Amino acid sequence: MAFVVAVFATSQRRHVAEQTLQRAGHTYLVFGDAATAVAEVADGTADLLIVDGRVPGLSVAQVCEAMDAQPATADIPIVVCDPVVPGGRRVVSTQLTPAALETTVAAALAAGAGAVRDRVLLVEDDDAIAEPLIDGLARYGIRVDRVSTGAAALAAPPAALVLLDLGLPDMDGLQVCRELRSAHDVPVIMLTARGDETDRVVGLELGADDYLAKPFSVRELVARIRAVGRRTYAGRIA
């Protein structure tokens, strides 16, 4: 399941896309104008943008430019429905038939952030933080396995992405980060109550991919997870 934003001008074309996305089990929002759709994607939680090649207002090229202009959207895959346009580095074209659209959407998602969706490991000893986080991420379709200690994190099966609390009961989180990275080269997002600049710098030097200081919103974390997932797995089939 992914979260897809789409822009279609006519109800007939919109209907084809909605039926296809529904059948594939995706969550979606369909807009009638491109600027609103791009703004929704920029909110940070969409996995994919579908643009009707015939939409009024912004041209497909302008939509791609608008997506490229912001870090939050620059690496989100774009599927363009006919007429077929020349593909860019992450733009793929498809005809607007259910079969063609479904195949193209699945391939675009597999090459992007969808790769981490079911394989996130949360390392957090505090139930009061972990439990709402697990519930919150589930609402975005992200399933999390959780452990409470550094030792359990190092013994866990390899994940596609690790959310790592730095304040753990048994080991220094930075040491866990170092060992996780050397064992599996897995992307790591550090979570910490300590607003300590030194931790952040050391963690990033150890190979952590990003850093969030508590308290943070689930939405903010989802945006980071997707960005790190895309950077790590874009172009790879997971």
Ligand code: CA
């Ligand atoms: Ca802790």
